[in-house]
Amino acid sequence: MRTRTQKVGTRTKRWRQGPKNGNENPKNGGEDPKNEDKNMKNEDEVPKNGDKNLKVGDKNPKDGDEGPKNEDEASKNGNKNPKNGDEDPKDGDTEDEDTDGDDDTEDDDDTEDEIGDASDTDEELADPDAPSDPENLGAACDPDDPCDPDDPYDDPDDPGDDLEAAYAAGDIGDTEEVAPCYSFPCYRWLRGFGTWELPEGSAKTPTQECHPLLRRHRRRALAQQQRRYRNLETKLKGFLDRPMSWESIEAITRVFCFYRTPVTEYVVRHWRDDAFFGEQYLSGVNPVLLRRCPRLPPNFAVTPPMVAPSLGPDTCLQREMEKGDVYLADYSVLDGIPGVLIDGSPTFVCAPLCLLHQRPDGKLLPLAIQLSQQPGPVFLPRDPPWLWALAKAWVRSAEFHVHEAVSHLLRAHLLGEVFALATRRQLAPRHPLHKLLLPHTRYTVHIAVLARRFLLNPGGVFDRAIALGRRGLLRVVARGLRRLRYGDLVLPRDLRRRGVTRTRGYHYGQDARRLWAAIRSFVDGMVRLYYPCDAAVRDDPELQAWVVEIFHKAFLGRRRSGVPSSLRTLRELVTFVTMIIYTCSAYHAATNSGQFELGAFMPNLPAAMRRPPPRSKAPLSEADFLGALPAVNTTCITLGVLWVLRNEPLDMRPLGSYPEEHFTEEAPRRLLGAFQRRLARISRRVQRRNAALPLPYPYLDPAAIENSIAI
Incomplete structure (x- = not known):
């Protein structure tokens, strides 16, 4: 499952799949989305089916803060990007990419809707060295880009921390620079009910693993693999060089x-x-x-x-x-x-x-x-x-x-x-x-x-x-x-x-x-x-x-x-x-x-x-x-x-x-x-x-x- 995460300073904001009903707005604490944009254009401006690469924010270049009338209308009209990590900066910032098809609105209980409510765990797990490039390509940021990774948004009460307002005001550029996608690959078959710990997918050597929780997870995973693939070897040591009969x-x-x-x-x-x-x-x-x-x-x-x-x-x-x-x-x-x-x-x-x-x-x-x-x-x-x-x-x-x-x-x-x-x-x-x-x-x-x-x-x-x-x-x-x-x-x-x-x-x-x-x-x-x-x-x-x-x-x-x-x-x-x-x-x-x-x-x-196979019916012993x-x-x-x-x-x-x-x-x-x-x-x-x-x-x-x- 992939979770869309916005890194702001040392805090991490995650957006869930979306509200369970249409009258909640995850960006505005549950406010009615009808009151969010007064200058909403008519529904003819919504991209039609098949225009999957057309961005919602491109409907009116003059009004960059406009969006679809509601989330359902946007989803019906094909506002999807088939490539992971290339989500539209205007309509993709409120949704997770749910690859397993489940509704994650109730499952992601650790996800907070506001930056100021980010948990301590999120603070600890946020990588302070993570690049702003969503693909982690290591490219330097544009000096003219307002998304500067060295400019922290630390105050949850500061209006500047409102990403919705920042997008509307144009203070934040392309989401590709500010809102990278973190992958949590699984690649295993899960059965029944339980809790599975999935680390973020970036490759790291043991010395690069900084967080204690992730180090413990790494040790447990390695021990499990060793038990699976070495248990037999341990049990058979000393037997592979014995070309004789079993004692009993x-x-x-x-x-x-x-x-x-x-x-x-x-x-x-x-x-x-x-x-x-x-x-x-x-x-x-x-x-x-x-x-x-x-x-x-x-x-x-x-x-x-x-x-x-x-x-x-x-x-x-x-x-x-x-x-x-x-x-x-x-x-x-x-x-x-x-x-x-x-x-x-x-x-x-x-x-x-x-x-x-x-x-x-x-x-x-x-x-x-x-x-x-x-x-x-x-x-x-x-x-x-x-x-x-x-x-x-x-x-x-x-x-x-x-x-x-x-x-x-x-x-x-x-x-x-x-x-x-x-x-x-x-x-x-x-x-x-x-x-x-x-x-x-x-x-x-x-x-x-x-x-x-x-x-x-x-x-x-x-x-x-x-x-x-x-x-x-x-x-x-x-x-x-x-x-x-x-x-x-x-x-x-x-x-x-x-x-x-x-x-x-x-x-x-x-x-x-x-x-x-x-x-x-x-x-x-x-x-x-x-x-x-x-x-x-x-x-x-x-x-x-x-x-x-x-x-x-x-x-x-x-x-x-x-x-x-x-x-x-x-x-x-x-x-x-x-x-x-x-x-x-x-x-x-x-x-x-x-x-x-x-x-x-x-x-x-x-x-x-x-x-050779027996040729008579003479009685045999266990040794025979x-x-x-x-x-x-x-x-x-x-x-x-x-x-x-x-x-x-x-x-x-x-x-x-x-x-x-x-x-x-x-x-x-x-x-x-x-x-x-x-x-x-x-x-x-x-x-x-x-x-x-x-x-x-x-x-x-x-x-x-x-x-x-x-x-």
């Missing part, structure tokens, strides 16, 4: 406890529970893998008698599959990918099959696990406890690899990068789709560059802590791209294809459907403003070049992917644009936001298994279990990466934010307002549901969804 589960918990949320606490308490294992397919960081299983795969060695005890006496496997309550998680994309050497020791990757059953109460429980794509040992819930825990850990490790390589990196970041570059290369800045999509590509290319430089580089994090390694990761990405279909990216088709439209407790599916519908409705309205018919879509050369680039750069021109290489109808265009916005916002949030909370406790999402999990140092490296990924940018923009206002027409603005209101209703609905859940699913709350792939 409790030891992992002690390292992990530096950052706690309700979700992280839930993970620590329930990571071994079968119900939590199954719930993560519905509300975890990879909620797009689960599919209904109408029949058993031929390479899965499970038989109905094996799972009968888990199903209960009144049903059987065939009946449950016919009802649609049996699901399969298939990690075949990992088949044959070798692990890398970490600290000179081998690591291992497997491609398991996991069969799950949803009970009438909605709980999704594992029935059987096979740790390869070839028939082999089938692990069951009634096996020895640590053996069953290890089988689930192997599945969770495969989940880590598929999520990072395919669901997150490929489908969000790499596709999002192509969408962003094609939009900039093929659509002119004035194209409506360029204006619509630009906010959804913010930081996307920059984040992709950072990932290649620090995560995917040779010898980087994936080579040092992840069993796939960099080369294995890229092989999985290539396989995932060959399998990717257009229907996987169009949410309603994906849910139908996987058979999960009626799955109970599927919070991702429920929230995603509402978001998709809201985005599609918004896109449909925007598209139809500029494309009246199908022929307009076909005849747009920029649009067609944009689609062709996406088809060739993102999907390598593979027609079997189902991705269109041209768009022929309005319906196709709406679906395609909706897919892009959804992928760059809601889908990325679903696969990114919960990584730290669900994966930082390593046994729940191990990144590098150090022993820990010996197969990642070592201490690799655990901490992975934890550090997840910590970085969880830190949202300080200037986070939630879904539906378009602060740059690329569209200037009224119709797109109305559609945007309706879209934002619909998102607000979805947000309230998500929050009400989460309040009643033991494990909330907040990742598709529109208020928590970044508008673009910015992290």
Whole structure:
């Protein structure tokens, strides 16, 4: 928020946004503005709409003290200056620039209407060395200008201190010289109610910070940043050089406890529970893998008698599959990918099959696990406890690899990068789709560059802590791209294809459907403003070049992917644009936001298994279990990466934010307002549901969804 401030000597006068009603005059202690100027001209002298650079004081050069009849009339006739800091000296001295659109007449209680009533705080915070130049350019004052910064107005009872009279008498020249604008930048996302301290925006070194209050504010802000970015480093000191097994589960918990949320606490308490294992397919960081299983795969060695005890006496496997309550998680994309050497020791990757059953109460429980794509040992819930825990850990490790390589990196970041570059290369800045999509590509290319430089580089994090390694990761990405279909990216088709439209407790599916519908409705309205018919879509050369680039750069021109290489109808265009916005916002949030909370406790999402998958059902101990999990140092490296990924940018923009206002027409603005209101209703609905859940699913709350792939 910017506050217009008049510096007079050591005192500071601030003007608020304006009176709440029209019969108050902030300059004259509440006097009726009708009595202020007796020589008011008729309303024909007020500038007409569109003359935004015409100043009120220029209406009659002979009468410099004249103004509009009232404030409302001036505001109706376009007396605005689009450039910050260039306000008109005659009509801008009674108003603040309110960038957030709120009425600040009651909020700025510390603002005084008269110079003599300036508070002590204002006196202390006024910079005695502040230049009279409103842009702080350091230019010397004109010696003929009556605004001399060395001429203090100290006496509040002196008529010379009445700025209104001074302006009318011509004793004060251009307001640009006397009334600078002080900026108080925020650049952070504020939630809820509270008090935020925002220092004035001028850059200052620590030695230049003179006021004690501002020095304290500076120290607090620095300490907060240090806690945020160094807390993890402090906790992990001494662990990064320990390539050995963890001593116990409790030891992992002690390292992990530096950052706690309700979700992280839930993970620590329930990571071994079968119900939590199954719930993560519905509300975890990879909620797009689960599919209904109408029949058993031929390479899965499970038989109905094996799972009968888990199903209960009144049903059987065939009946449950016919009802649609049996699901399969298939990690075949990992088949044959070798692990890398970490600290000179081998690591291992497997491609398991996991069969799950949803009970009438909605709980999704594992029935059987096979740790390869070839028939082999089938692990069951009634096996020895640590053996069953290890089988689930192997599945969770495969989940880590598929999520990072395919669901997150490929489908969000790499596709999002192509969408962003094609939009900039093929659509002119004035194209409506360029204006619509630009906010959804913010930081996307920059984040992709950072990932290649620090995560995917040779010898980087994936080579040092992840069993796939960099080369294995890229092989999985290539396989995932060959399998990717257009229907996987169009949410309603994906849910139908996987058979999960009626799955109970599927919070991702429920929230995603509402978001998709809201985005599609918004896109449909925007598209139809500029494309009246199908022929307009076909005849747009920029649009067609944009689609062709996406088809060739993102999907390598593979027609079997189902991705269109041209768009022929309005319906196709709406679906395609909706897919892009959804992928760059809601889908990325679903696969990114919960990584730290669900994966930082390593046994729940191990990144590098150090022993081969078990081939027998011999009982295991806790030490055997820990010996197969990642070592201490690799655990901490992975934890550090997840910590970085969880830190949202300080200037986070939630879904539906378009602060740059690329569209200037009224119709797109109305559609945007309706879209934002619909998102607000979805947000309230998500929050009400989460309040009643033991494990909330907040990742598709529109208020928590970044508008673009910015992290």
